[in-house]
Amino acid sequence: MNPFITLNATAVPLRAENVDTDQIIPARFLTAVTKAGMGEGLFAAWRYLPDGQPTPDFVLNQPQYAGAKILIAGRNFGSGSSREHAVWALTEYGFRAVISPGFADIFYNNALKNGLLPVSLPEDIVHMLLDLVEEQPQTHILIDLPAQTVILPDGQQANFDIDPYRKQCLLEGLDDLSYLLAQGPAISAYEQAHPMPWA
Amino acid sequence: MTPPTTSPRTLFAKVWDAHVVQQDAGAPAMLYIDAHLIHEVTSPQAFAMLRQRGLSVRRPDRTFATMDHAIPTRPVDISLWPDDAATQVRTLRQNCHDFGITLFDIEGPVQGIVHVVGPEMGITQPGMTVVCGDSHTSTHGAFGALAFGIGTSEVGHVLASQTLLQYKPKTFAIHVEGQLGPGVTAKDIILAIIARIGAGGGRGHVFEYRGSAIRSLNMANRMTICNMSIEGGARAGMIAPDETTFAWLRGRPYAPQGKDWNKAVAYWRTLPTDADATFDRELTLDANALEPMVTYGTNPGQGVAITGTIPTPDVLTDLAERRSLLSAMDYMGLQPGQKMAGQPIDIVFIGSCTNSRIEDLRAAADIVRGKHVADNVWGIVVPGSKIIKAQAEAEGLDHIFSEAGFEWRRCSMCLAMNDDKAAAGSYVASTSNRNFRGRQGPGSRTLLMSPIMAAAAALHGRLVDVREML
Numbered sequence: 001m002n003p004f005i006t007l008n009a010t011a012v013p014l015r016a017e018n019v020d021t022d023q024i025i026p027a028r029f030l031t032a033v034t035k036a037g038m039g040e041g042l043f044a045a046w047r048y049l050p051d052g053q054p055t056p057d058f059v060l061n062q063p064q065y066a067g068a069k070i071l072i073a074g075r076n077f078g079s080g081s082s083r084e085h086a087v088w089a090l091t092e093y094g095f096r097a098v099i100s101p102g103f104a105d106i107f108y109n110n111a112l113k114n115g116l117l118p119v120s121l122p123e124d125i126v127h128m129l130l131d132l133v134e135e136q137p138q139t140h141i142l143i144d145l146p147a148q149t150v151i152l153p154d155g156q157q158a159n160f161d162i163d164p165y166r167k168q169c170l171l172e173g174l175d176d177l178s179y180l181l182a183q184g185p186a187i188s189a190y191e192q193a194h195p196m197p198w199a
Numbered sequence: 200m201t202p203p204t205t206s207p208r209t210l211f212a213k214v215w216d217a218h219v220v221q222q223d224a225g226a227p228a229m230l231y232i233d234a235h236l237i238h239e240v241t242s243p244q245a246f247a248m249l250r251q252r253g254l255s256v257r258r259p260d261r262t263f264a265t266m267d268h269a270i271p272t273r274p275v276d277i278s279l280w281p282d283d284a285a286t287q288v289r290t291l292r293q294n295c296h297d298f299g300i301t302l303f304d305i306e307g308p309v310q311g312i313v314h315v316v317g318p319e320m321g322i323t324q325p326g327m328t329v330v331c332g333d334s335h336t337s338t339h340g341a342f343g344a345l346a347f348g349i350g351t352s353e354v355g356h357v358l359a360s361q362t363l364l365q366y367k368p369k370t371f372a373i374h375v376e377g378q379l380g381p382g383v384t385a386k387d388i389i390l391a392i393i394a395r396i397g398a399g400g401g402r403g404h405v406f407e408y409r410g411s412a413i414r415s416l417n418m419a420n421r422m423t424i425c426n427m428s429i430e431g432g433a434r435a436g437m438i439a440p441d442e443t444t445f446a447w448l449r450g451r452p453y454a455p456q457g458k459d460w461n462k463a464v465a466y467w468r469t470l471p472t473d474a475d476a477t478f479d480r481e482l483t484l485d486a487n488a489l490e491p492m493v494t495y496g497t498n499p500g501q502g503v504a505i506t507g508t509i510p511t512p513d514v515l516t517d518l519a520e521r522r523s524l525l526s527a528m529d530y531m532g533l534q535p536g537q538k539m540a541g542q543p544i545d546i547v548f549i550g551s552c553t554n555s556r557i558e559d560l561r562a563a564a565d566i567v568r569g570k571h572v573a574d575n576v577w578g579i580v581v582p583g584s585k586i587i588k589a590q591a592e593a594e595g596l597d598h599i600f601s602e603a604g605f606e607w608r609r610c611s612m613c614l615a616m617n618d619d620k621a622a623a624g625s626y627v628a629s630t631s632n633r634n635f636r637g638r639q640g641p642g643s644r645t646l647l648m649s650p651i652m653a654a655a656a657a658l659h660g661r662l663v664d665v666r667e668m669l
Contacts, residue, residue, distance in 0.1 A: 015522075016523075016526070017519050017520075017522070017523045018398050018399065018497075018498045018523065020498070020633075020635045022614070022633070022635040022636070022637060022638055023635065023636060023637075026615070026637055026641070027268075027614040027615050027616040028615060028616060030240050030268075030269075030616065031240075031269060031281075031283035031284060031286075031287060031616070032243075032283070033243035033244070033247070033286060033287060033290045034243070034244065034247065035244055045636060045637045045641055045642075050623070050641070050642075074519055075399060075519060076398060076399030076402070076432065079398055079399060079432065079498070080334065080429075080430075080633060080635060081333075081334050081614075081633075082241065082332060082333055082334040082336075082348035082349060082350055083240075083241065083350075084241070084244075084332075084350035084351040084352060085351075087350070102399060102402060104399065104402065104432060105368075105402060105403060105432070105434050106334060106347075106348055106349065106350060109349075109350060109353065110350035110351075110352065113350065113352035113353070114352070123519070163227075163366070164225050165225055165226045165227060165364075175352070176352075176356055176363075176364045177252075177355065177356050177359060177360070179226075179364070180229065180356055180359070180360040180362055180363075180364065181254075181359065181360055183220070183221055183229060183360075183362070184360075186220050186221045186229070187220055187231070187257075187360060187361065187362055190220040190231050191231075191361075194217070194231070196233070196455075196463075197214075197217060197218075197233060197324070197325075197326040197327055197466065198324075198326065198455070198459075198462055198463040198465075198466035198467065199459075199462065
């Protein structure tokens with residue numbers, strides 16, 4: 001996993017609530033047995049017209065947002081399906097962080113396992129950020145994970161929560177599996193003591 | 200002084216506590232997984248990771264696979280399938296073969312929707328932890344298991360270690376007291392709950408459905424309710440195991456047998472929430488007051504009673520909810536303030552992991568028996584597994600549906616992964632679980648409801664209150 005320490009980048013405003021993972025990547029793009037190529041399906045229904053041409057007024061297709069690495073969206077982002085493909089699509093497209101008033105639980109977990117930082121901020125601040133990057137698309141937003149702050153060019157800042165374990169994993173680019181596999185003896189002991197829940 | 204282990208605990212806490220392998224300070228709990236269900240769409244990248252890192256599957260005996268997402272409606276012969284679906288299915292076969300995992304194959308007698316097959320085979324049992332790379336894993340909570348959906352990275356973690364790192368969710372008791380009226384079903388209970396709390400209302404929580412209305416439900420209905428816990432944003436949903444649960448499980452292939460059965464039941468009886476246990480949040484619904492529900496919007500929280508009307512923006516004080524409503528109306532081609540009864544529909548889909556069990560099919564068949572779908576309606580019925588299909592055919596349900604003009608078929612409009620897609624702009628009266636934009640085909644418009652409401656809609660070509668037909 002790529003470590004995440006700080007990110008200073010422009011942002012895309014996606015002014016919608018309850019952006020479910022079917023919107024992030026529709027099921028018809030889930031037919032691969034690898035992770036590659038998911039970026040193409042990102043927000044497919046919004047991004048492409050039925051004939052496959054880009055939808056001109058969709059925010060990702062607007063030239064002023066090219067190269068953005070931060071996505072800003074309304075509440076309950078990533079609801080619905082557990083498909084990790086949604087995170088793979090966002091990261092392959094180039095996003096490294098999503099800012100929202102709140103994330104669906106499974107999406108939040110999936111994001112952290114792929115070095116995509118989900119930043120929860122109060123709704124009024126998220127709406128202020130949406131207004132700001134709509135008006136000034138070139139605004140660079142600094143996300144400082146060690147300090148757990150989001151900083152705007154004028155010095156305004158907001159703090160966000162992340163638990164210490166997940167933060168450390170992101171900072172060092174570690175995944176859970178190395179930790180889990182190191183606990184082999186504890187797992188074996190558990191299995192001996194509990195062959196089945198009722199046994 | 201009372202030791203902490205004897206303080207009153209919830210069903211959730213009992214199952215959670217029994218599965219914590221290790222809890223390091225400052226780290227999430229390491230939770231042991233009793234049953235891991237896998238399917239062809241969210242597992243291939245996890246197996247690829249195992250191969251890449253030279254790892255094996257720790258408990259192939261606790262891992263069960265079926266194929267249920269990418270399966271085409273037709274043809275049956277895999278050599279005629281689209282390449283990508285065939286590749287996913289063949290990859291799962293290869294992975295199960297190489298790692299020694301039991302597979303309920305599409306060509307065998309047991310294949311079906313993973314959340315139908317797990318319980319059907321007795322793999323899902325009270326007090327277990329059950330995971331699957333599918334958000335509707337919450338279904339298995341109907342047995343008093345702690346069951347939740349995971350991403351593909353976590354599928355890999357469970358394959359390799361049989362454990363997961365998890366933060367302890369909060370608890371949310373949902374009491375449904377009283378008795379459902381005729382024509383009001385489990386689907387209406389869960390749609391009413393989600394309409395009340397909103398699509399993200401349960402985030403970070405595990406629901407426990409309680410109360411007299413829940414206790415009186417059969418297992419199929421309990422599964423319908425737990426299935427949609429995720430649509431309320433919850434991590435999982437659980438119902439305490441009782442005699443109904445035990446009777447349903449007894450004798451199933453993977454259920455404990457003989458002396459083990461008695462031992463298991465004795466343990467399962469200890470699982471229900473203790474009398475004085477407390478929950479982080481609570482909600483009470485009056486079952487007597489519930490009516491058949493339908494959704495009008497693009498998330499499952501946007502639902503009303505069939506006798507009701509779509510809200511108007513002025514009644515929504517929350518600006519985000521208001522914007523969400525207007526945007527949903529635009530997509531759905533519906534009007535704020537509009538009555539739901541009478542709304543024309545084009546397609547009826549009876550199936551999915553929410554409502555494709557034999558009880559669902561019998562209930563829908565009772566509505567359509569001797570009648571016929573409206574001229575303009577395409578009706579589809581999909582049994583949730585091959586076992587259910589065989590049972591339904593033995594009971595003659597397939598004939599009832601066929602004579603009524605429904606197509607009796609396999610894998611269809613759950614998530615628009617195969618060729619069965621609703622056309623852009625068409626309205627689907629669906630017993631599935633998600634009314635997201637494009638969920639049943641690009642531009643399609645889904646109205647969620649119970650099997651009997653969907654059956655009634657098929658006969659009339661528009662939404663009707665099924666209670667008028669009883």
